[in-house]
Amino acid sequence: MTDRLPGFSTLAVHAGAQPDPTTGARATPIYQTTSFVFNDADHAASLFGLQAFGNIYTRIGNPTNAVLEERVAALEGGTAALAVASGHAAQLVVLQQLLKPGDEIIAARKLYGGSINQFTHAFKAFGWNVAWADPDEVESFERAVTPHTKAIFIESIANPAGSITDIEAIAAVARKAGVPLIVDNTLASPYLIKPIDHGADIVVHSLTKFLGGHGNSLGGIIVDAGTFDWSKDNKYPMLSEPRPEYHGIRIQETFGNFAFAIACRVLGLRDLGPALSPFNAFMILTGIETLPLRMQKHCDNAKAVAEFLSTHPAVSAVNYAGLPGDRYNALQRKYAPKGAGAVFTFSLKGGYDAGVNLVSNLKLFSHLANVGDTRSLVIHPASTTHSQLDDAAKVKSGAAPEVVRLSIGIEDKEDLIADLDQALRA
Template sequence: MTDTPFGFETLQVHAGARPDPATGARQTPIYQSTAFVFRDADHAAALFNLQEVGYIYSRLTNPTVAVLQERIATLEGGQGAVCCSSGHAAQIMALFPLMGPGLNIVASSRLYGGTITQFSQTIKRFGWSCTFVDFDDLDAVKAAIDDNTRAVFCESIANPGGYITDLDAIAAIANDAQIPLIVDNTSASPYLCRPIEHGATLVVHSTTKYMTGNGTVTGGAIVDSGNFNWTASGKFPSLSEPEPAYHGLKFHETFGPLAFTFHSIAIGLRDLGMTMNPQGAHYTLMGLETLSLRMDKHVANAMEVAQWLENDPRIEKVTYAGLPSSPYASRVPQICPKGAGALFTFAIKGGYEACVKLVDSVELFSHVANLGDARSLIIHSASTTHRQLTPEQQEAAGAAPNVVRVSIGTENAADIIADLDQALAKATA
């Protein structure tokens, strides 16, 4: 690749990849190897001292995974990226260098149910805590931040409702507090939204979803913008102060804009072990080659389906931000100029029972706990992904009992609508 600025469609195919120097293979090989041979003792010592970049052991670095990391970082406009075993792993790894006992994060109340559980319950075991706030209320976000807050967390397009976050406004609040903004960009993908351009410090992904696009492997990624000063406030000693495990090395002083990336590999992957396997990285690389093509079709189908649902008398409400009636429609050109994604919910007249009948009656849709597949997917969040939440939390997250979540696939839009039509007839009979 030259220094010429390439378009997104070119980068999703080529970024990070070269023909294999040993064989000339055009496609990135799957380096299915646990360990890598050192040239000599000095080479090994330099790698372990972080004085040279290279491959040691696949828990830390792997050539196939490295290509995926560079490609994702390039597509997101970041300085570096680290891939790991799942989206949930990516969230913990993003917080790991920032947090400590007694510290907290401020997060949007509109999040994937598993993330709400991770932040409200699981992180307590580390001595961390989370305050959930409606991110449409900017004053509430400001008020929730205190001296022990170390990050602000939200989703660009919130799961399950498809609500779009005003990233610029939230980034300004985080910046004033000298803390990083972490944005989960899973539902949008970097094709629809690039949070770093709106002030995000870190971007996390479940690569399981749109990046891979075919429901075959799990994975996660953390993208480092390289724009945050980890030393200025004194709040992030893991990145600004001497690291005992590396003879007093200071990550921010030594690696500058790549400080977070190097820390996440040298300490995060080393000690947490949330490694992405090379086979999984290969599948995700294949998926990324068609990301823009798929996302355009996802968005076009989602708009057509949402419009049909909004006009159906059996439906109470549709949350798709692409609809002119959505309170978030004005944010689409600013945050997601290529479209509002393909994830949204709709409320059915008939409540909980009608929702259950609907998901049991679809034929083309797959009833699964996933999103971002080429296939259209459906789930009743209140009885599944958000079941562990209180009714108040379900309502705040956009997963009320009378609501169904859909991830619109790339099939023929008329066929998707026909399947919903016949299932709704059974559900509301």
């Protein structure tokens, strides 16, 4: 007898959650507590020594957060996950397990502007160097590999232009270099793309975006694919060597194919501290229950809006992978056949000033620095998210002065089109 394999929507509702053991509560309770009592001294010692499954302190783990972790791990097809305070925190905790001062990461040049800042400035202060590569030219990743390379980092659907990355081609480079491939899957969500199926070893998310989906709670998550052998070549001592923090435990030897998630929890989150509030975990969990419904609506609306803009006289170009003529359309049909996501950019014939004007004339779209909300959002990257980049870097990262970025919500598409039309005419 083989069990039936539940579908994505069933997992989105059920994975990780069960009626509360104490009360029978069916919705996942918010365990809004800092700490958990031990049964006895031996139980306490077992928990601190990583010998037993259980809860100690919410900076290390929390039952509400654990439901969220298991659910996202299940949706992504990973072995385990760790929820943290934000997408940025997820990136920090992941790289802390992999890099020592003087080590390098190769990152796609097309990334969320905040990630570009984090990698360029904050991580540089830790002695972690970044080599930039062009996701449209796989060879540029190959050329960037050095003996110090410890990981490759890409976005599945890349900010800001919604371009689609050839994950399998870059996974092959990572495999050849003997380093893990980290994929930020925020803009796709596992409903559209499951990077682990295409060769990712680690998936990170800003839960703040489509997974939470309602623009009300910050969060981040790290998913361990369970695919990477951390003990090969001793390149990753946090996982392969005896850890003095835990009296000489070797994390991979002890935890097998979910060792990376455990290292992130007991070495990263415990010591760096960016814990997720259980309340936020609850809000995000509730959002995930409707992820498949929302994501499809986001994509369908985005396609309609992109089609409208592509024929508008004030618009010079639309970058949406779901349009037949788009340069990423073939990759979209391969990696994200259900839809091209809901974040994309378009260019205005009127340049920088027209971008600024459009944003101020819109009545339904909200001008703010987020994506993946139920509400439709707009931003002019050159004057906001990407304003700290120089002009050449703006163009390279897809945020040229005439570019406007949209994040299409789940309103009625006719209303979104009407709002854009009036603002473009104003």
